[in-house]
Amino acid sequence: MSGQIEIDEMSRRNVLAALSGIKGIPWNIALAKVLFRIKILAQLRLTEKMHIVTSRLKNSIYVKMPKQSDADKAGSGMGTDNSRRYSWNAVGKQKAGSGDRDLSTVNLDVNEGAVGTNVEYAPKIERRDSYLYWAAKNINKNVGEYFKEIVASNQKLYKK
Amino acid sequence: MNYPESAIIAGLITAINAKITGRSVYTIPPKDSAYPYILISQTDMQEIGSKAGFIYRFEPLIQVIHKDLKSLTSLLSDMNLIHNIIKNGSDISVTGYTVIEMSLINTNRTTELYDSFRLDIGLIRVLIDIK
Numbered sequence: 001m002s003g004q005i006e007i008d009e010m011s012r013r014n015v016l017a018a019l020s021g022i023k024g025i026p027w028n029i030a031l032a033k034v035l036f037r038i039k040i041l042a043q044l045r046l047t048e049k050m051h052i053v054t055s056r057l058k059n060s061i062y063v064k065m066p067k068q069s070d071a072d073k074a075g076s077g078m079g080t081d082n083s084r085r086y087s088w089n090a091v092g093k094q095k096a097g098s099g100d101r102d103l104s105t106v107n108l109d110v111n112e113g114a115v116g117t118n119v120e121y122a123p124k125i126e127r128r129d130s131y132l133y134w135a136a137k138n139i140n141k142n143v144g145e146y147f148k149e150i151v152a153s154n155q156k157l158y159k160k
Numbered sequence: 161m162n163y164p165e166s167a168i169i170a171g172l173i174t175a176i177n178a179k180i181t182g183r184s185v186y187t188i189p190p191k192d193s194a195y196p197y198i199l200i201s202q203t204d205m206q207e208i209g210s211k212a213g214f215i216y217r218f219e220p221l222i223q224v225i226h227k228d229l230k231s232l233t234s235l236l237s238d239m240n241l242i243h244n245i246i247k248n249g250s251d252i253s254v255t256g257y258t259v260i261e262m263s264l265i266n267t268n269r270t271t272e273l274y275d276s277f278r279l280d281i282g283l284i285r286v287l288i289d290i291k
Contacts (some may be wrong), residue, residue: 103290127223127283130202132172137204 022106027111028065032074035063035115040080040143043116048150049129054096056088057125060117061132062101066108161214168218168288171254172200176222178184179241183224195227195279196238208289215291216257219265222280224282232280239267239282246286257290 009014009125039061046058063082065071075082083101090096099118116122116132126132173185176198185198202221209215224238243264245251251262265285272279 096195107163124272127221127270127281128201130221133202139207 028067028070031073031111031158032063032065032071032111033078034139035065035113036075036078036080037139037143038084038115038132038135039063039082040078041138041141041146042131044143044146044150045131045134046125048153049131051125051129051131052093054088054091056097056099057117057119057122059086060099060101060119060122061089061115062103062117064103064108064114064116066110066112073130088136110120161205163205164216164254164290165205165218167254167256168203168220168290169200171252171259172220172222172288175186175245175252176242180238183238195225196234197225198238198242199223199225199268209291213291215260215289218288218290220288221284223283224284226280229275229280235269235282237282239269242282242284243267244253252288254288254290260289260291262281262286262288 015146036051042061043058046052051057053084062084085098086101087091087098088096101118103114103118105118106116108114169187176183176185180198181243183196183198184193185200186193187200187203188196189199198222200222203218206217207214208217224235224241224242227233229235246262246264248261248263250259252259263286265287267285268283270281270283272281
């Protein structure tokens with residue numbers, strides 16, 4: 001089965017102009033930026049839902065790209081740390097520590113990217129109170145406003 | 161606008177009970193609840209309608225939770241029966257609303273190890289649009 005669409009000259013020019021606008025976009029960087037938005041939102045969600053003790057899970061979230069320099073470029077542009085090593089704090093009987101963020105079991109094709117964590121208890125929290133899926137679903141959320149909401153909410157709790 | 165979570169949950173529980181016998185379906189599992197059981201969780205809603213009217217999108221996570229399994233057979237059977245509900249159409253009844261679509265987002269399995277037992281869990285994320 002085949003089909004043909006005919007468009008008038010003005011529409012054709014508009015379509016071509018629109019396409020030329022996206023021609024120069026570096027898609028790998030654009031993808032990395034989307035993944036970093038998910039990472040930042042997931043980290044804020046963990047804070048909002050009070051899942052932070054040592055910050056291990058929060059600090060472990062990692063953006064992985066086939067060419068990792070793409071992720072580093074996008075990450076530094078968004079002011080977020082995405083280096084392989086990360087650390088967490090000592091709290092009570094739990095000692096401070098450090099680890100490797102790499103998502104070693106994730107194999108990526110050329111146009112793919114991943115955001116996630118290798119912390120062993122991460123799936124348990126995701127199952128009970130989603131932060132990564134939630135972040136991907138709420139990618140359009142205003143990060144700055146969300147941050148302010150969490151700070152205000154925490155301040156109220158602190159005053160109580 | 162409404163928040164039809166209770167109607168969605170009631171519709172899901174009815175549909176699951178019609179497919180699977182001998183499994184309790186919870187939204188909040190009681191303390192010391194017997195395994196296996198089915199948990200309907202993460203029922204966050206988004207409104208995706210237009211000026212023509214509201215369309216409510218739910219993407220609940222249906223969890224099939226078994227304990228100390230020696231074989232995956234019963235877990236996979238439960239998961240299969242839940243998937244049988246999904247036919248990419250108006251697959252459940254939601255009182256007071258019209259179901260536009262029910263489809264599968266993804267399915268996964270996970271294992272959680274505790275000091276004295278292990279949980280084997282099937283995770284089924286579905287999309288339900290109602291108006």
